[in-house]
Amino acid sequence: MSIRISQIDKTYGHKGSGRTRALAPIDLDIRDGELIGLLGPSGSGKTTLLRIVAGLEQADGGTIHFGEREVTQVHVRERRIGFVFQHYALFRHMSVFENVAFGLRALPRRQRPSNGEIRTRVMQLLEMVRLAAFAERYPAQLSGGQQQRVALARALALKPDVLLLDEPFGALDAKVRQELRRWLRHLHEELGFTSLFVTHDQEEALELSDRVVVMSNGRVEQIATPDTLYREPANRFVFEFLGDVNRLEGDVAEGRLTCGNASVSVPGVEPGRRELLLRPHEVHLAERSIPAAHLPVTVASIVPVGAEVRLELEADWLEEPWLASVSHAEFERLGIARGRRLFALPSRLHGFDAAGAQNVALPVG
Amino acid sequence: MIRIGDAPGVRRLLIGVALVLTALFLLLPLVAIFAQALMGGIDLYWQNLSDRYTLAAIGLTLLVTLLTVPINLVFGVFLAWLVTRFSFPGRRLLQTLIDIPFAVSPVVAGLVYLLLYGRNGWLGGWLDSYDIQIMFAWPGIVLVTIFVTCPFVARELIPLMQAQGAREEEAAVTLGASGWTIFRRVTLPKIRHALLYGAILTNARAVGEFGAVSVVAGAIRGQTNTLPLQVEQLYQDYNTVGAFTSASLLALLALLTLAAKAALEWRAARRESLA
Numbered sequence: 001m002s003i004r005i006s007q008i009d010k011t012y013g014h015k016g017s018g019r020t021r022a023l024a025p026i027d028l029d030i031r032d033g034e035l036i037g038l039l040g041p042s043g044s045g046k047t048t049l050l051r052i053v054a055g056l057e058q059a060d061g062g063t064i065h066f067g068e069r070e071v072t073q074v075h076v077r078e079r080r081i082g083f084v085f086q087h088y089a090l091f092r093h094m095s096v097f098e099n100v101a102f103g104l105r106a107l108p109r110r111q112r113p114s115n116g117e118i119r120t121r122v123m124q125l126l127e128m129v130r131l132a133a134f135a136e137r138y139p140a141q142l143s144g145g146q147q148q149r150v151a152l153a154r155a156l157a158l159k160p161d162v163l164l165l166d167e168p169f170g171a172l173d174a175k176v177r178q179e180l181r182r183w184l185r186h187l188h189e190e191l192g193f194t195s196l197f198v199t200h201d202q203e204e205a206l207e208l209s210d211r212v213v214v215m216s217n218g219r220v221e222q223i224a225t226p227d228t229l230y231r232e233p234a235n236r237f238v239f240e241f242l243g244d245v246n247r248l249e250g251d252v253a254e255g256r257l258t259c260g261n262a263s264v265s266v267p268g269v270e271p272g273r274r275e276l277l278l279r280p281h282e283v284h285l286a287e288r289s290i291p292a293a294h295l296p297v298t299v300a301s302i303v304p305v306g307a308e309v310r311l312e313l314e315a316d317w318l319e320e321p322w323l324a325s326v327s328h329a330e331f332e333r334l335g336i337a338r339g340r341r342l343f344a345l346p347s348r349l350h351g352f353d354a355a356g357a358q359n360v361a362l363p364v365g
Numbered sequence: 366m367i368r369i370g371d372a373p374g375v376r377r378l379l380i381g382v383a384l385v386l387t388a389l390f391l392l393l394p395l396v397a398i399f400a401q402a403l404m405g406g407i408d409l410y411w412q413n414l415s416d417r418y419t420l421a422a423i424g425l426t427l428l429v430t431l432l433t434v435p436i437n438l439v440f441g442v443f444l445a446w447l448v449t450r451f452s453f454p455g456r457r458l459l460q461t462l463i464d465i466p467f468a469v470s471p472v473v474a475g476l477v478y479l480l481l482y483g484r485n486g487w488l489g490g491w492l493d494s495y496d497i498q499i500m501f502a503w504p505g506i507v508l509v510t511i512f513v514t515c516p517f518v519a520r521e522l523i524p525l526m527q528a529q530g531a532r533e534e535e536a537a538v539t540l541g542a543s544g545w546t547i548f549r550r551v552t553l554p555k556i557r558h559a560l561l562y563g564a565i566l567t568n569a570r571a572v573g574e575f576g577a578v579s580v581v582a583g584a585i586r587g588q589t590n591t592l593p594l595q596v597e598q599l600y601q602d603y604n605t606v607g608a609f610t611s612a613s614l615l616a617l618l619a620l621l622t623l624a625a626k627a628a629l630e631w632r633a634a635r636r637e638s639l640a
Binding site for chain 2: 054056076077078081082083085087089090091092093102103106107151154155157158
C-alpha cells in the first residue's frame, strides 16, 4: 500500500506560551512495498511525522493517503497500521501469546475469528519470529530483542497495510540490533508490506532502507537511496550528519585554495573565502606532494580497528585535526608511526553554499 | 569507619525506644479499648452491641461506606485518567485542588456543606422547595464523607499512571481496540493493586470520619448517628462500656483494614520477586 503525505505540518504548544514548529509542511511519496527510513537528530520531527501517519497525533494541516484511501481524518483504530514502539510497549500483565492475540480478540464480534483460528494464527506468527517456545512466558521474562520480536508479531497479527516503527532497535545493544535489522529486512522482503521507520542511527538507515528521508528542524533535507545520499549529499547538513567530516578552509584564487603553507588545486571553485569538506576515506597519504596538492601533515594518533587503520592528522594550517582511514597494506607500505610527516592527497572535496552542492574530484591515484 | 547508628549500643537503644513508643502510643490504647468494652463481661458486650441505637448506627455507617467507596473509585479513576492522559490548561491546578480535602479540617468541610445545603443555604433553600432534605439526614453524611475521602484513590493512581505512561494504551489503540476494551484489558489490570489499595484507605476513612459528619448529622439518635458519633454520645451519657463496645467495632475494622493492606503489599512484593 503506497503512502502519500502532502503538506503535513504541526506546531506544538498552547497559544501564548512558547510555540515550537515540529513540522514544516512536508511532502513525501512512499511506493507500495518500500522500506523507508526517517533519519535525523533528536528534535528533527521524524517521530512526530511517524505518529501523524499512524494517527496517534493530529496534524494541523495537510493530507495523508494510504493508496487511494484518504486517512487524514480516520481514527488510528481504523487506519489498519501496525506500530512498533521503541520500548516495545508490550502488555506486561499478558503472556506473549495473549499479547500477539490482542488485536484479533479486539475485533468486533462479527469479524473476530474463533478461538481455534486465533490460536493457529498466533502460533504461526510466533513461529515466524522464532518465539513459539515462549508463548506462555511474560514480557518481563524475555530479553529486549525477544520483546521487540513479540512486538513485531503483535503488530503484524492484523495484517496491516502499513508497518510503522519508532526507533525499533534503539533500546537494544549493538549485536542484537545488527541481527534484528537483518531479520526485519528479510521479513519485509518476504511479506511485502510498506514500512516506515524512524532512526537517529545513520548506519541503520543506510543499511535497512530502500530510500532514506533525512530530516532536520522539521524539514526534509533530502530523500534518496542510501548510495546517492552518501555520494551526492544535497547539502551540508546531510553531508555532516551521515558521517565523520574533515574541514579545509582557505582563500581560493585562480582555481587554487591556499591556507598557510598548504595549497590544493580546486578547479571550478569560485574565488574568495571558501570552506571545503571531505570524508576520512577521501584522504589519501603519500611521502611526496604532487603539483595538484601540497598538504603537509603529521600523524598524531593511530587506531587500528577492523579492516582499516584510523589516523588523526595534525598540521599548523588546520584548526582541528583531520581523520583519515587507510588500509593495513597502505599503513605498512608507508611505515606510518606517530610523529611521521606525510602529505595528504584528497581524492574529492565537497563544497556547499546557498546555491547547492559542488563536488571537486582530484586526480589522485 | 563506623556508620551513623552502627554501634551496637546505639542500635539497641534506638530499637528499644521505638518499641516502647509503639507499645505506649499504639498498642496500649488498642488493648485498652477491648479491655474496657469487655469489662462488664461478654454478656453485657453483646447486650450493648444489640442495642437498638447501636444497630442503627452500624447500619448507617455501612450504608455511607457502601455508597462512598464505589463513587470515589469511579471519581478517582476518572480524575487520574484525566490528569495523566491529557494535557489541558489548568491541569496542574486540578492536581492541586484534588488535595483540598486533605488540607482542610473536616469540621470546616462540614460547615461549608451546612452553609451550602442547609435550609437557609444557597442550594439548600432551593432543594427544600422540592422537599429534599440533605442536612441532618443521611444524604448529607454521604456527601461530606465523599468529600473527605475523595483524594485517596486519585492520589494512589496518579503517580502510578504517570510512571507507567500511555505507551501500552497507544499500542492497544493501534491494534484496533475500543476505549472500553483498552480500559478493561490494558489499563485496569495495570492499576488493579493501587485501585484496591485506594479503596481500602477510602473505606477506612469513610467508616471512621467524625469531624465533618458530626457537623452535618445533627446527632439524631437512631437516625443520623454513625458509629463514631454513637461512640461519642454514649460516652457523654456516662455509658463507658457502651462507648467502648462501639469503639471496639471501629478498632476491629481498622485491624481488618491493616491486615488487608499488609496482604496486598505482601502479594505485590512476591509478584515483584517472581518477575
